[in-house]
Amino acid sequence: MTKPILELKNVATLVNKGTSNETKILKKLNLTINDGDFITIVGSNGAGKSTLFNVIGGNLPADSGELLLHGQNITNQNEEERTKFLSRVFQDPKLGTAPRMTVAENLLLAQKRGEKRRLKPRQLKQSMEKFTKLAATMNNGLEERMNTATGNLSGGQRQALSFLMATLKRPDVILLDEHTAALDPRTSQELLHATNQRINEDHLTALMITHHLEAALKYGNRLVVLDDGQIKADFKGAEKEQLTMDQLYEYFEI
């Protein structure tokens, strides 16, 4: 039986509250994320995709409705508290890693998330074999650059590292916020492939925003279409597998 990990119930979000520009972005949105779900999220510009991630991540409050994690109400938890169960990878390769630190040091930081953050050379040595193996799963030469400062990596390697850091401690939910959008088509495809492999093999739960409809169709067990702050469609299992590009395009017609 599928177990809900995170539930959004009637979540609404307002911006510019109390002004003449007050706007409702998410409109009584309901979404249940089950254990092992890999949900691709598509929608036009301004549909509310990033806002949805901001509300899940605690960067933006829900003005009404509630969020439940394993049945517990977390609506009022702040961003920092939510990092205990959640991690996010952004579009910008400059975010998510410490540029002057090496690949191995960044991975050690991610491994020590939630603990005291002092890095000891001994711990780095102990974890090196594990980190190198992990980096090799990305299939982009990251494992050969373990002692390179992150700022000197290619964009693709940097995003792969951000992804590994986000998954290292197996958070309950991983938010992938167009994490391959700044990469060239080939590098983007390779990272999507490696992302998919790790999510499936490690049975992780993830949401991935993408503007690449092909990728949204190809990856994941669910596909959610967001429109004007609401979920317009939520294709699951066989229904998603049978969904065609033409059918998906129809959701983008004005």
Ligand SMILES: Nc1ncnc2c1ncn2[C@@H]1O[C@H](COP(=O)(O)OP(=O)(O)OP(=O)(O)O)[C@@H](O)[C@H]1O
């Ligand atoms: N803090 C804010 N203040 C005012 N308006 C906001 C704020 N955050 C988002 N919006 C507006 O809410 C709407 C949804 O924005 P959001 O960034 O969530 O859309 P999106 O689906 O992620 O778009 P894109 O595909 O362009 O990234 C947009 O019209 C945006 O301008």
